[in-house]
Amino acid sequence: MNRIKEALPAVALIAVLIAAWWLAVYLTHSLIFPTPWGVVTGTWELLRNGTLWDHIGASLMRVGAGFGLAVCFALPLGLWMGWVRGAYRTLNPLFQILRPISPIAWIPIAILWFGVGDTSPIFLIFISSVFPMIVQTTVGVHTIEKRYLRAAENFGVSRLTLFKQVVIPAVLPQVLVGMRIGLGVAWLVVVAAEMIALRSGLGYMIMDSRNAGNRYDLVIAGMIIIGLIGLSLDTIMRMLEGIRCIRWRYAH
Amino acid sequence: MRTKIEIRGLKKSFASDKGPLAVVDDVSFTVGDGEFVAVVGPSGCGKSTLMNMMAGFIQPDSGAVLIDGVPRSKPDSKGILISQQGSVFPWLTVRENLMFGLNGHVGDNRSRAEGIPGSANGATRDNRIAIADHYAQIVGLKGFEDSFPHELSGGMLKRTELARALAVKPEILYMDEPFSALDALMSLRMRNELLRILAQERHTTLLITHDVEEAIHLADRIVVLSPRPTRIQAVFDVPYPHPRKISGPEAQQLRVTILRELGVEREE
Numbered sequence: 001m002n003r004i005k006e007a008l009p010a011v012a013l014i015a016v017l018i019a020a021w022w023l024a025v026y027l028t029h030s031l032i033f034p035t036p037w038g039v040v041t042g043t044w045e046l047l048r049n050g051t052l053w054d055h056i057g058a059s060l061m062r063v064g065a066g067f068g069l070a071v072c073f074a075l076p077l078g079l080w081m082g083w084v085r086g087a088y089r090t091l092n093p094l095f096q097i098l099r100p101i102s103p104i105a106w107i108p109i110a111i112l113w114f115g116v117g118d119t120s121p122i123f124l125i126f127i128s129s130v131f132p133m134i135v136q137t138t139v140g141v142h143t144i145e146k147r148y149l150r151a152a153e154n155f156g157v158s159r160l161t162l163f164k165q166v167v168i169p170a171v172l173p174q175v176l177v178g179m180r181i182g183l184g185v186a187w188l189v190v191v192a193a194e195m196i197a198l199r200s201g202l203g204y205m206i207m208d209s210r211n212a213g214n215r216y217d218l219v220i221a222g223m224i225i226i227g228l229i230g231l232s233l234d235t236i237m238r239m240l241e242g243i244r245c246i247r248w249r250y251a252h
Numbered sequence: 253m254r255t256k257i258e259i260r261g262l263k264k265s266f267a268s269d270k271g272p273l274a275v276v277d278d279v280s281f282t283v284g285d286g287e288f289v290a291v292v293g294p295s296g297c298g299k300s301t302l303m304n305m306m307a308g309f310i311q312p313d314s315g316a317v318l319i320d321g322v323p324r325s326k327p328d329s330k331g332i333l334i335s336q337q338g339s340v341f342p343w344l345t346v347r348e349n350l351m352f353g354l355n356g357h358v359g360d361n362r363s364r365a366e367g368i369p370g371s372a373n374g375a376t377r378d379n380r381i382a383i384a385d386h387y388a389q390i391v392g393l394k395g396f397e398d399s400f401p402h403e404l405s406g407g408m409l410k411r412t413e414l415a416r417a418l419a420v421k422p423e424i425l426y427m428d429e430p431f432s433a434l435d436a437l438m439s440l441r442m443r444n445e446l447l448r449i450l451a452q453e454r455h456t457t458l459l460i461t462h463d464v465e466e467a468i469h470l471a472d473r474i475v476v477l478s479p480r481p482t483r484i485q486a487v488f489d490v491p492y493p494h495p496r497k498i499s500g501p502e503a504q505q506l507r508v509t510i511l512r513e514l515g516v517e518r519e520e
Contacts, residue, residue, distance in 0.1 A: 147335065147337055147338070147339040148339055148341060150309060150327075150333070150339065151339035151341075152352075153309075153326075153327055154307070154309075154327045154328075154329065154331075154332055154333055155329050155332070155352060155353035155420060156327075156328050156329045157352070157353070157355050158355070161352075161355040165341070165344065165348075165352060165355070166341065169341075169343035169344070170343065172343075
């Protein structure tokens with residue numbers, strides 16, 4: 001009951017916006033811009049002929065591949081940079097220069113290297129999500145409290161135990177923050193990347209709907225679906241914060 | 253009494269904006285095997301620096317720390333440091349914390365442990381669990397083995413830390429204001445607990461404190477340090493048998509004497 005109460009203002013705001021949108025389209029007699037109902041019927045059409053699922057599947061697959069690669073790359077590298085001062089000093093300046101370059105700026109290079117296939121967007125997603133995760137993991141190692149490392153040193157445990165029982169658990173919350181940021185950026189970028197090149201994916205669907213006869217109902221349907229999937233991805237990442245090895249951080 | 257720790261001419265200064273800042277200036281004393289020595293001094297006098305040098309975390313500029321006649325250069329599990337802010341791992345349960353020091357090489361320290369379950373080699377996981385639970389019980393944490401530190405009170409955290417140290421059978425306990433973050437009642441209770449445990453397992457103990465009463469309550473000998481750069485100002489024996497009454501006239505007289513050494517109590 002309380003949760004419903006809390007969600008009420010947000011739901012009301014969305015309802016008001018939809019009403020205003022409807023009214024505006026009605027008053028201006030727009031022939032191109034769809035009404036909310038037009039978007040619903042457009043979405044229904046896509047669902048029925050099955051193309052929507054194909055586009056969603058293609059986008060998620062690319063994000064999964066690019067983000068997964070980035071995780072495999074960023075976590076070990078971040079741990080190494082956090083632990084070994086020389087590695088940090090050598091690599092950090094380079095990453096700080098690469099990090100602010102928008103993934104969109106990599107598109108021409110991606111097309112040059114990988115052509116117009118699945119590899120290009122996967123590469124772009126990798127590029128966009130790898131840096132925030134490296135940075136967060138490194139920061140995580142750097143912010144491990146000295147007293148814990150000292151205690152580990154005092155007990156003279158092996159390097160393996162030190163990593164397994166102190167460094168990794170201490171860093172996990174920060175790693176998760178990095179992964180949330182990385183996944184968010186990855187989802188932003190997949191749509192942008194698909195607008196340029198390919199023949200599937202939600203980004204492609206949006207551009208194709210406009211080009212093939214000004215189907216703005218499908219454009220807006222695509223946007224809303226992107227938003228909802230992005231929210232779901234973030235919710236899943238948030239749920240990871242509840243697992244045992246992370247929970248200690250948020251329990252206070 | 254056999255000498256356990258010998259501290260020889262320890263000196264340490266740190267770099268500061270105004271050049272080197274001498275913190276510890278030529279401190280020497282010895283601690284006997286099984287003896288409880290408290291070190292008291294005004295705050296900021298370099299007590300913790302001294303303790304960190306003794307435990308091997310900081311290297312002195314000159315001088316040496318000898319344990320059983322052998323110079324110490326780095327920390328090891330023969331001497332466990334318990335500090336004021338505590339270092340119980342928040343991501344491990346109480347039991348996992350107690351087992352932490354038992355991971356990997358348990359070796360020499362354990363061999364002299366007798367009458368403790370699984371003391372033969374301490375290598376298998378079952379043995380380590382048995383040792384952890386044994387010490388959880390000793391410090392009064394029975395029933396909390398699977399709790400996470402954030403579920404425990406401050407006093408229970410201290411018990412966890414103490415038990416984790418005791419579990420590796422250290423020869424020396426270094427305690428740096430271990431109870432000063434607790435409230436007065438809990439601090440007093442922890443002191444009694446500590447005495448009870450030390451009566452069972454006689455560890456050589458070094459306690460750093462600014463609480464003179466705590467020192468008189470616990471220690472066999474009290475070393476009073478001067479303000480920074482610190483050196484030994486006075487040494488007092490505390491010959492009273494346990495359990496001690498700190499409110500007794502002798503103990504109160506000693507307290508006044510030590511406080512006077514510290515320059516905080518004028519004659520009345």
